Every structure is written in C-alpha cells, then in structure tokens.
Amino acid sequence: MPIPAHAKTVRNSFIAAAVAALTVAGSTACDARSTAPAPGTDSRQVTVVGAGEVQGTPDTLTVNASMEFLGPDATAAMNQTDERQQAVIDGLVGLGIDRADIATTAADLQPQYGSNGTAIAAYRATNTVNVTIRDLAQASDAISLVVNTGGDAARINSIAYSIEDDSELVRDARARAFEDAKDRAGQYAELSGLSLGKVISIAESGGAPPPVPMQAPRAMEAAVPMEPGQQMVGFSVTVVWELT
Incomplete structure (x- = not known):
C-alpha cells in the first residue's frame, strides 16, 4: 500500500533527529576523552x-x-x-685469642711435577686459617707469633681491619645522606618558585665498605708496627619529592 507523503516526512525527520543526537553524543565523548589529563601529568616532582x-676507628x-x-710424598707434606x-x-x-676466633679456611695438597712434566717429584701441602683479633693491642x-x-x-x-658493630655509623651516614638530599631538593624548589611537598619514594645504596686486605711481609723477627687508622661508612640515597 502506498505510504502517504506526510508519513514519509515524519519518518525522515525522526531519522535526522536520531543521527544528530548520535553525532552530538559521539562528539561529547571524544571531547571528554581528549581533555581528561593523563595520570600523573599534573604532579610536579x-x-x-x-x-x-x-x-669510625676499627676495633677488629x-x-x-x-x-x-x-x-x-703426600703424607710427609701434610x-x-x-x-x-x-x-x-x-x-x-x-x-x-679465643679458639672460636680461629677458623681453618683451606687445606690443600697438590702434586709437583718434575722437569719432564709427567712424573710427580713432590707434594705441596697448605693449611690456611683466619684469625680474628678483637684486642688490637695483641x-x-x-x-x-705466626711468622716466628x-x-x-x-x-x-692478608690482614684487614674492620669495625665489628657499625650500626650507629650506618644510621649516622644514612641520616646525613637524607638531609643532604632534602637540602638539594629544597634548593631546587626555591629556584623554581615552589615548595617541597610529601616524599614520594626513597631508594638507598651503599653502606659499610668491605675490609680492605693489606699484604704483610712473609718473615719478620721484630714486632710489627700496626695502626688501625680510620674507616669510612658511606651511603647515597635517591629521594623523589612532590613540588607544591
């Protein structure tokens, strides 16, 4: 059955209105997405x-x-x-010296070959100990005594000085590292016309360095002059502050 002309006009008007509504909605959604700030972009750091x-002064x-x-032969050498x-x-x-502070670290036996490189001429035996001396006067x-x-x-x-309990030194070094970081951050904030806000993250590195071995002569008759000197404990810390 033929559709009346006025019905076609109503239907066309309805379709046009729907398309316009969808276009506006799509445009609004696109605008909302494009203007929303990305996470963290407003944060100044x-x-x-x-x-x-x-x-500190070594004590060990x-x-x-x-x-x-x-x-x-092997038996004689050992x-x-x-x-x-x-x-x-x-x-x-x-x-x-406490016997508990004397520890065997190696016991080695190796054949020594003659000039032809095939026949064993002798055996070399080695026994190694670590001795921890807590009274530096000894x-x-x-x-x-070892040498004689x-x-x-x-x-x-080797000989190596160390600090047995460096926990307080570590705390002091860590505190100095953080204060140094805070002072630097405060200066940057001032230069940029801002203020320091909350701390966002902290990461540290460093600590007490391992004892530095020192070579000693193999033979000595007189007393050996020994000076512990000073040891350094250092830390570095990376800190991220918010700027407000």
Missing part, C-alpha cells in the same frame, strides 16, 4: 641524590695465614704442614 659519610683485625710445606699450623694455633690461644704480637712459629713455612696472605 623533583628527584635528587644525597650522600652521607662518617668515619682479621689475619689470613697459611703454613706451606713441600714433601717427598703432616709437616698440620703440625706447624697446630703449633701456631696453640700459640695464639696461649696469647689470649695484633703485633699475634702476627709475629711457622718459620719459612709461614705465609701471611
């Missing part, structure tokens, strides 16, 4: 790195010492090495 250092000395013998090392250990205990005597008792078999591999 400053990131700085602060450093802090403090010094660790000595790494070996006894080394060359023998015609026996001589073990006997001489035991004499050293007994002497250190007699000096007043340090010189302890090292002399061990004789030509003695090897002083």
Whole structure:
C-alpha cells in the first residue's frame, strides 16, 4: 500500500533527529576523552641524590695465614704442614685469642711435577686459617707469633681491619645522606618558585665498605708496627619529592 507523503516526512525527520543526537553524543565523548589529563601529568616532582659519610676507628683485625710445606710424598707434606699450623694455633690461644676466633679456611695438597712434566717429584701441602683479633693491642704480637712459629713455612696472605658493630655509623651516614638530599631538593624548589611537598619514594645504596686486605711481609723477627687508622661508612640515597 502506498505510504502517504506526510508519513514519509515524519519518518525522515525522526531519522535526522536520531543521527544528530548520535553525532552530538559521539562528539561529547571524544571531547571528554581528549581533555581528561593523563595520570600523573599534573604532579610536579623533583628527584635528587644525597650522600652521607662518617668515619669510625676499627676495633677488629682479621689475619689470613697459611703454613706451606713441600714433601717427598703426600703424607710427609701434610703432616709437616698440620703440625706447624697446630703449633701456631696453640700459640695464639696461649696469647689470649679465643679458639672460636680461629677458623681453618683451606687445606690443600697438590702434586709437583718434575722437569719432564709427567712424573710427580713432590707434594705441596697448605693449611690456611683466619684469625680474628678483637684486642688490637695483641695484633703485633699475634702476627709475629705466626711468622716466628711457622718459620719459612709461614705465609701471611692478608690482614684487614674492620669495625665489628657499625650500626650507629650506618644510621649516622644514612641520616646525613637524607638531609643532604632534602637540602638539594629544597634548593631546587626555591629556584623554581615552589615548595617541597610529601616524599614520594626513597631508594638507598651503599653502606659499610668491605675490609680492605693489606699484604704483610712473609718473615719478620721484630714486632710489627700496626695502626688501625680510620674507616669510612658511606651511603647515597635517591629521594623523589612532590613540588607544591
């Protein structure tokens, strides 16, 4: 049946209105998406790195010492090495060092080949201990005892000073690092005409450095002069502040 002309006009008007409504809605949605700020874009921040250092006097000395013998066979080499090392250990205990502070760290036996490179000519045996000296007044005597008792078999591999409890030094260094970071951040805020807000993140690095080994001579007759000096504990910290 033919559709009246006025009905076509009403239907066309309705479709046009719907299309217009959809166009406006789509445009509004696009505008809303384009004008919404991305997360964090309104946040103004400053990131700085602060450093802090403090010094302390070492109160502990660790000595790494070996006894080394060359023998015609494995048993002879090991026996001589073990006997001489035991004499050293007994002497250190007699000096007043706690036996618990003497620890064997290596016991090694290696064949030594002759000039032809195939036949075993001898055996080299090594016994190594770490000695922790907590009374630094004993340090010189302890090292002399190791060398004099061990004789030509003695090897002083290294000595290293350390601070047994550096917790307070660590706290002081950490506090100095943070204050240094805060001072730097405050200066940047002032230069930019802003103020420091809340701390957003903190990341630290560093700490007490490992003891630095020092080489000692292999043979000595007189007392060894020993000076602990100073050790540094340092921290660096990266802090992010909000700027307001």
